[in-house]
Amino acid sequence: xxxxxxxxxxxxxxxxxxxxxxxxxxxxxxxxxxxxxxxxxxxxxxxxxxxxxxxxxxxxxxxxxxxxxxxxxxxxxxxxxxxxxxxxxxxxxxxxxxxxxxxxxxxxxxxxxxxxxxxxxxxxxxxxxxxxxx
Numbered sequence: 460x461x462x463x464x465x466x467x468x469x470x471x472x473x474x475x476x477x478x479x480x481x482x483x484x485x486x487x488x489x490x491x492x493x494x495x496x497x498x499x500x501x502x503x504x505x506x507x508x509x510x511x512x513x514x515x516x517x518x519x520x521x522x523x524x525x526x527x528x529x530x531x532x533x534x535x536x537x538x539x540x541x542x543x544x545x546x547x548x549x550x551x552x553x554x555x556x557x558x559x560x561x562x563x564x565x566x567x568x569x570x571x572x573x574x575x576x577x578x579x580x581x582x583x584x585x586x587x588x589x590x591x592x593x
Contacts, residue, residue: 461477461489466500472589473493481512486516490527503538504541504589504590515557528542528567528573541576542574546579564578
């Protein structure tokens with residue numbers, strides 16, 4: 460596993476941090492481990508810190524938004540899955556400058572998804588959104 464997964468019982472949030480990039484199959488295994496931990500702790504509010512992951516894989520983006528997050532949302536039901544993604548300014552700039560990556564991001568953020576996901580540039584705002592009463 461290339462990420463750390465920490466359950467915050469005081470906030471009922473799962474905090475996941477990647478210290479670096481990793482190959483697609485490894486990242487998919489990491490996400491599977493996140494879901495296992497979420498089910499173990501019965502927590503559907505996740506902070507995903509990807510600030511140090513510089514590569515933005517279209518294949519990973521498609522897999523997470525079209526397959527993994529919907530499956531995770533189904534498994535966490537009746538809780539609604541909330542995903543707060545902590546991004547670096549460089550990552551946000553890539554999304555803003557690449558229409559194809561922006562299209563995948565827009566799909567993942569769309570309100571009709573079976574989960575809620577938002578991007579944040581600072582951890583305080585990301586946690587505040589996750590802790591808000593929906």
